[in-house]
Amino acid sequence: MTESKNEKILEVKDLRTYFYTDDGVVKAVDGLSYHVNKGECVGLVGESACGKSVSAMSVLRLIPYPPGVIVGGEILFKGEDLLKATEERMRAIRGDRIAMVFQEPTSSLNPVLTVGRQIAESLELHRGMDRKSALAESVKLLALVGIPDPQRRIKDHPYQFSGGMQQRIMIAMALSCSPELIIADEPTTSLDVTVQAQILEIIADLRAKLHTAVMIITHNLGVVARYVDRVNVMYAGSLVETGPTEMIYAEPKHPYTLGLLASVPRLDIPEEKSVKRRNLRVIKGLPPNLARLPKGCPFAPRCDYAMDRCREEKPVLETVGVDHLRACFYDAAKLKRPV
Amino acid sequence: MNENNGHMVDVQNLVMYFPVTAGVFRRKVADVKAVDDVSFSVRKGETLGLVGESGCGKTTTGRCILRLNQITSGSIRFEGQDMSTMKGSALRRMRRHMQLIFQDPIGSLDPRMTAGDIIGEPLLVHRVAKGKLYNEQVDELLRMVELEPYMAKRYPHEFSGGQRQRIGIARALALRPAFIVCDEPVSALDVSIQAQIIALLIKLREELNLTYLFIAHDLSVVRNISDRVAVMYLGKIVEITSSDELYSNPLHPYTISLLSAVPIPDPVVDRTRKRIILAGDVPSPIDPPSGCVFHPRCYMAKDICKEKKPELRHLGDEHWAACHFV
DSSP states (O other), X not given: OXXXXXXXXXXXXXXXXXXXXXXXXXXXXXXXXXXXXXXXXXXXXXXXXXXXXXXXXXXXXXXXXXXXXEEEEEEEETTEETTTSOHHHHHHHBTTTEEEEOSOHXXXXXXXXXXXXXXXXXXXXXXXXXXXXXXXXXXXXXXXXXXXXXXXHTTSOGGGSOHHHHXXXXXXXXXXXXXXXXXXXXXXXXXXXXXXXXXXXXXXXXXXXXXXXXXXXXXXXXXXXXXXXXXXXXXXXXXXXXXXXXXXXXXXXXXXXXXXXXXXXXSSSOOOOOHHHHHHXXXXXXXXXXXXXXXXXTTGGGOTTOOGGGGTSOOOOEEEETTEEEOOOSOGGGOOOOO | OOOSTTEEEEEEEEEEEEEEEETTTTEEEEEEEEEEEEEEEEETTOEXXXXXXXXXXXXXXXXXXXXXXXXSEEEEEETXXXXXXXXXHHHHHHHTTEEEEOSOTTTTSOTTSOHHHHXXXXXXXXXXXXXXXXXXXXXXXXXXXXXXXXXXXXXXXXXXXHHHHHHHHHHHHTTOOSEEEEESTTTTSOHHHHHHHHHHHHHHHHHHTOEEEEEESOHHHHHHHXXXXXXXXXXXXXXXXXXXXXXXXXXXXXXXXXXXXXOOSOHHHHHHSOOOOOOSOOOOTTSOOSSSXXXXXXXXXXXHHHHOOOOOEEOSTTOEEOOTTO
16 A cells, blocks of 8 residues: 555645735735645745635635636646536535635634534535434534533534634544644634644544645744654745755755754753844845736845846746755755754 | 832732623622732833733733733732822823733724824824924834835725734834733734834834833744743743743743643754653633642642642742642
């Protein structure tokens, strides 16, 4: 069964999602390619407005039109191109084969329905269960994600749960039809660190139990270090680096990845009190306006290593190691992670 | 009058209860014990970090010091003067010396005012500057937070999150305060922008000789900027010590579990690290647990913790913790 381990469950090829606004064409996703293997946990990392959420929404074809249009590329889910699928077919896939956990549980749950009803909904739709057995299944799901006294709690409304509990409900909902892929969009961003640790443990546990592939989207490289097998780093609509987790953290080969790693304060090493040294490790400037991307490499204006060539020509992903690719012209051997 | 031994702010037995009312007559039925008997001091020129999960009362503590909330009991002294009973113009004069930087860079800026108006408003309110001097000061403030003077004419929505937070910082600096409460100033920002804002706050502290109370829920952020750190849980301080000591030798089980929950951006280190996952959520501050408030979630709890409230005990050089077993 070795070949099935590397079977690609999701493959995104040269995806381009543009938003046509009064301000011009916002190229939120521009030439993005990545894949997720069966049962694998992948991290998609990048700053706000780099297109990571839009790319996830594109996979489920949830881009609001207008102004958003998927203008090109392929999204292959088990070989089937989702961009060519009918709306009816998409509805059968969403929530059943591919499930999504959204960033803000408070605004993603329906405030006027009990949580039991909300979890049962997808079971009724996709599994054809009647209300009673769907609710019974919901109780099991709530127990699975660690909500105490689930029998009673399914009759509660979302406001009666804390943020962490609401996120567990979102996960229970995503799991309800045992999907083959779960996309978790910043699942812990609005939560406290102690609760964040609980939620990530739950996702890791369930993945081991149910062999579901998971894609975690986040802006904090620290969050995913422990859990993911591969990391995709995204900047201004496309990948700048991708590789096995160990390689990305130990030997990042793109200046942006280096900068992201340096921006996360580390608790396990003595800190530098000197202001000057800390300033050196900060990524300068702001993420670019996606409606007015500079010519050449989009990261060049913020990059410490930028050369003339970077401002003229956009680099493409090239292999720098086993399964390790990056889009940069700078000499890979000279890029070192600061300790 | 100078019996404040180098302290900028002294907080003694601060208690802040929010009443919970019910029925037509708004009868008081319970109290939300947001801050429950908290004492600490902030020395001149230092940064005290105040850390804890959502709902532990850290923001309320900050607001009480600025007298933005009417305190229930206790005392607050600012440079030796008792703030807790101050009223009217005396209070307004004191407030000039203390400012607040808010958490939400979108919600705390009036969308219908330009950046320049927002930054300059305190100057007009306190009649510090007008006319040409006013314009000069606004330009100067913008430069201090590394924005350009031409940006004064823009509206908040034209700025990014990090730039908006810079405007909030400039507004706090307008009256040249001695003391600033920074209430989660970076928690709404991306990691790369967080690092920029922290670096700016450190630079300003050095240049303008500021004293900060830095409130955050993220221990790794606080460490960067603080000289001392206080950890709060359910309205109480459970541990307070120097920043170096807290991170190398945490004593209270709550601090230990908080530290272990912070992820480390290195898979090799992070996977081998022992992680203590706290069960459940923070209990309701309306009806806090008996004895030690942390006992229902504590991995060290014994019978005594349910009955007896632990006091903050002195456990060596500037290190205080409230636990029966340390």
